[in-house]
Amino acid sequence: MNQYIKILKFAKPHQKYIYGSLFFNIMYSVFQIASLGTILPVLGMLFGTITPQEYKSAPVYSGDIIDLFSYLKDYSNYYVQTLVAEYGSLKVLAWLCIITSFMFFLRNAFRYFGSFLLINYRVGVTKDLRGAMYNKILSLPVSFFTERRKGDLMSRMSNDVGEVEGNILGSLIELINAPFMLISTLVTLFFLSPEMTLFSLLVLPVMGTMIALVGKSLKKDSHEAQNEMGTIFSIVDETLKSSKVIKIFNAEKILNTRFTNSMQKWINSSINLGRKKELASPMSEFLGSITFLIIAWYGGKQIIVEQSISPADFLVFLGMFFQILPPAKSLSASIGNVQKGEASLARVMEILEADVKIDEVTNPVSISTLNNQIEFNNIGFYYDKDHTILKNFSISIPKGKTVALVGQSGSGKTTIANLLARFYDVSEGEILIDGINIRNLKLKEYRQLLGMVTQESVLFNDSVYNNILMGKPDATKEEVIAAAKVANADAFISQLPEGYSTNIGDDGNKLSGGQKQRVSIARAVLKNPPIMILDEATSALDTESERFVQDALEKMMENRTSLVIAHRLSTIQKADWIIVMEKGDIVEQGTHHELIAKKGMYNKLVELQNFD
The missing domain is CATH 1.20.1560.10 (ABC transporter type 1, transmembrane domain)
Incomplete structure (x- = not known):
């Protein structure tokens, strides 16, 4: 009844x-x-x-x-x-x-x-x-x-x-x-x-x-x-x-x-x-x-x-x-x-009536930018306690710096990105933005600070222009084109049958993998967020496409706070700090040259990919 x-x-x-x-x-x-x-x-x-x-x-x-x-x-x-x-x-x-x-x-x-x-x-x-x-x-x-x-x-x-x-x-x-x-x-x-x-x-x-x-x-x-x-x-x-x-x-x-x-x-x-x-x-x-x-x-x-x-x-x-x-x-x-x-x-x-698990507190704190740093304090995550995905994970990402996460599949790298984006809430510990727990922030305003490029480019059955415009709905045409240029996408977009007005088909299937990824990057550039999350953004690309996309990513990450998850270690050698993970734990951390010198797990991963 x-x-x-x-x-x-x-x-x-x-x-x-x-x-x-x-x-x-x-x-x-x-x-x-x-x-x-x-x-x-x-x-x-x-x-x-x-x-x-x-x-x-x-x-x-x-x-x-x-x-x-x-x-x-x-x-x-x-x-x-x-x-x-x-x-x-x-x-x-x-x-x-x-x-x-x-x-x-x-x-x-x-x-x-x-x-x-x-x-x-x-x-x-x-x-x-x-x-x-x-x-x-x-x-x-x-x-x-x-x-x-x-x-x-x-x-x-x-x-x-x-x-x-x-x-x-x-x-x-x-x-x-x-x-x-x-x-x-x-x-x-x-x-x-x-x-x-x-x-x-x-x-x-x-x-x-x-x-x-x-x-x-x-x-x-x-x-x-x-x-x-x-x-x-x-x-x-x-x-x-x-x-x-x-x-x-x-x-x-x-x-x-x-x-x-x-x-x-x-x-x-x-x-x-x-x-x-x-x-x-x-x-x-x-x-x-x-x-x-x-x-x-x-x-x-x-x-x-x-x-x-x-x-x-x-x-x-x-x-x-x-x-x-x-x-x-x-x-x-x-x-x-x-x-x-x-x-x-x-x-x-x-x-x-489905429960919205990611919800705001009664009086959330307003936020407009990142001033100091992002902190992960002893965070843990699990769906059930018998199958822990992350445990005692702690890192700090200062403003404007790039931190990379590397490790084998299943080590918890993508989970960290999802927790930072508040797609899920941590089971233990806390994630802080300028000292404030992200649970206490206004969710919509907080996500306005974030940009994300994932391995799978999520595009919509619409024009190239409208797909990029999603990053900033009130942007001018000049701003859209400028973002596409930063993403190394303007050249190929201009050669499409109808230019920026070309419909890219269901899930962007009319474009190649590298082109789809650059449109996704252009969308993130147009949003111009202070925090960028890159989840294996180049792992599915061929060498030539990777070169264009990597160049676009480096341009985009300039003066931004970035969390980079990489499968190809060649893409993160310029990172300010590298975290090596295994089964939810941090096993090594340092700069690229420091980790190579340690001759530990990072060095083994590099050797497996024939990277000098």
Whole structure:
């Protein structure tokens, strides 16, 4: 129930549509009863129950609420009788048919307007829900995405939100409107014939109970189907990103088997879900038909044997009781839909309510620049205490200096860069900027001080210009070009078909590896941050590209405080200080020449790379 309350907050900005739709649906219910009520005089004339001898004077209302319906019926019959006496039966019958048809017209017009406003409500809430999910994804820490499959997140934003819209939001008005229609119709039936109404209610609870049993199992099947759809999206995402690897290793059969197996699981869950969902409608219709026939028998008995109800009233009673079946059927279907959509709602709310682990303190400290130094004080990091990644790590990076981290894969170098960027928070110790713990800084302002170039250049399917402009959205064109020149990128960009306006394709695939890296560096240069993090920025490049990129990096790092993680040791020989790491510990540190002279691990790494 709490989840439904939470989803209703997204409906608040669109409540005018809900109220409008509810009003028109209530009017639809009223005119549904009124349209059937106007048939009474028509049937009375056709069955001959309205005769000049029956009503010699206008009926008088007793004042008792129970007699209100009888009074209205008698008065309408009396009024019709007087019209027949004045204008003739055929003319009055024609006018009654016109009035009844107008009632039916208004009834369906109100129904249309109710549905029309409901569309605005559903689309508006869906837009806000998807927007909230996207904003949440933007705000979540990097650690969240290391534990999630991107395809599953895509499935939640597309399929699950669609399920919430179709099943829960689409059923909301029916859950309000159907009970109103049921109650108003039952009240009218009670006035027509209390005995028949009470008799007819004996079977309705049976119908509701059986439908509830079917709907209860919908939630489980829906949850399984949606989870499997997330797996399918993930497989498709991996296939699109790994087409070269799949082709070169002839892995089509492996991927196809994975996809087919996942698809089969989704099909099985969807078939079970569909079968149970479709069972609700014929079951309710069959039980409704049985109820209808039992009432027809009971009403026939009252007309033929007891003569306690007129044929005209009985036909109206049957007609109105028949009107109970659609809202009852709609109510049972809506309950089933809500139960089906509950699984998708849970998956959506899991993202919206995901804990933002990287958060700010209550009163964060504002920061605008680096004045003195960066300090790592006995920091430790682990996902669980049995698998420590970093322990007792302490270094100091003075302003304007370059510190390089080297070591074998898995030694913790990238983890340090991630901790400095606050993609994760340290498990032990603290990282200080000018003596202030970074946990206490305004996160957005702190990250404004940072620039980062990683091994994998992250570019967007947009123009070269807009990719660089992301570093400083309010930069001028001259500033963008100047940044590209510092990054040794202006020359090749100018030779592209449309220059800086050239679209670089998905993930920048229209550019070479070295060109992509230089665009990334230009973006960092344009931001002009005081602290630069370089995470193996040249390790994936060929020798010629590395020369251009290394030159660009050296230009960029001038007068900046830099943390450099390098696989190729030739790129860090000019660093002010070099830290050698192994399994999360510092094993050596010093300048390039000092470490060479020690003949320790650094020297061995250099010899392995044939570097003198």
